[in-house]
Amino acid sequence: MRRDLNQRDTIAVKRTVSGxxxxxxxxxxxxxEAVSRCLEYTLESxxxxxxxxxxxxxxxxxxxxxxxxDTETMEEKYITVPExxxxxxxxxxxxxxxxxxxxxxxxxxxxxxxxxxxxVTAGNGALKTSGLGSNSxxxxxxxxxxxxxxxxxSRISASIKPxxxxxxxxxxxxxxxxxxxxxxxxxxVALCSGVTGRPIQQQMVVLGTMSLGGNIVPVENxxxxxxxxxxxxxxxxxxxxASVRDIPTIPVTAK
Numbered sequence: 001m002r003r004d005l006n007q008r009d010t011i012a013v014k015r016t017v018s019g020x021x022x023x024x025x026x027x028x029x030x031x032x033e034a035v036s037r038c039l040e041y042t043l044e045s046x047x048x049x050x051x052x053x054x055x056x057x058x059x060x061x062x063x064x065x066x067x068x069x070d071t072e073t074m075e076e077k078y079i080t081v082p083e084x085x086x087x088x089x090x091x092x093x094x095x096x097x098x099x100x101x102x103x104x105x106x107x108x109x110x111x112x113x114x115x116x117x118x119x120v121t122a123g124n125g126a127l128k129t130s131g132l133g134s135n136s137x138x139x140x141x142x143x144x145x146x147x148x149x150x151x152x153x154s155r156i157s158a159s160i161k162p163x164x165x166x167x168x169x170x171x172x173x174x175x176x177x178x179x180x181x182x183x184x185x186x187x188x189v190a191l192c193s194g195v196t197g198r199p200i201q202q203q204m205v206v207l208g209t210m211s212l213g214g215n216i217v218p219v220e221n222x223x224x225x226x227x228x229x230x231x232x233x234x235x236x237x238x239x240x241x242a243s244v245r246d247i248p249t250i251p252v253t254a255k
Contacts, residue, residue: 005066009046016042039068043079051081080231089113089174090203090233098194101174101205101234103225104182107135111224112177113205113232116169116186118194123166125150131171135179142169144212145187152214156192165195174232182209185216189238201236205229208240218242223250 005013020038021030043066066079090101090113098118106112127146132138146167153160169187173179186206193200200206207219207229219225222243229237 009050009066013039013042013046016045036070040077040079043068044081047079047081090205090229092203092233094199094202097197097199098190100186100190100193100200101232102183102186103205103207103228104180104209105220106173106175106177106180108178110175110177111221111228112173112175112180113228114180114183114186115172115174116183116190117172118190119168119170120165120191120194121168122164125163126166128166128168129171130168131173132179137181138171138179138183141181141183141209142171142187145184145210146191148184148210148212148214149188149191153195157196160195162195167191167194175228182217182220184212185210185240203234204236204238205232205234206238208243216240216242218246222246226250 017035017038020042021035022028024038025034047066067076068079069076098116098120100116102114102116103111104114127143129139129142132142146169150162153162169190171179171183185208188210189200189206205225207222207225209217211217218240222239226237
């Protein structure tokens with residue numbers, strides 16, 4: 001076993017695996033597949049404990065990347081938990097223009113991954129949103145991002161004429177964390193991607209938000225956001241310069 005398992009975790013995992021094997025195989029004949037199955041189950045259960053402690057205790061419990069190595073093949077297997085999402089949430093490979101991911105605190109008070117899907121069609125500059133329910137703060141955040149996009153479109157590309165298109169922006173809560181009000185910057189990026197026809201870089205997450213005047217707001221929980229991004233399959237982060245000073249405070253296991 002390796003990767004983020006401290007002494008307490010290791011002792012707990014060994015004892016649990018030993019107990020499971022004795023209960024399931026009382027004849028003490030333990031095939032490799034049985035040991036592997038019990039180890040995966042135990043590590044998954046232990047990670048659930050650490051995930052809950054992380055929500056309560058913060059950075060002290062960010063070491064949740066559990067894995068073990070098959071000593072015969074030297075293959076390392078990483079352990080995930082379904083409720084935390086997985087590496088398939090942000091798929092490998094290029095996305096269509098206007099589709100991007102961001103991480104923010106939802107209405108439930110927890111960080112979550114959000115996917116913005118933008119459709120640009122011929123029209124007269126109208127914006128339609130979906131996936132937000134009746135949350136007025138989330139809708140207002142998107143409107144602010146849209147207004148900034150219209151006011152600054154010519155600085156992005158001289159060929160962009162916002163009034164010649166209609167925009168439909170759909171927000172998907174991939175962690176069911178509730179609507180978020182931190183969508184202004186991501187809305188702006190998604191609209192720029194959609195109207196220019198240029199996709200966001202593969203497996204990228206855009207962090208942070210901004211005001212109507214374009215002032216970038218630092219990421220509230222940088223360490224937690226990076227953790228969610230890693231668990232969801234992100235390999236690139238677009239980080240506001242205002243948050244760079246917070247990087248030294250992030251635990252090594254969350255970087």
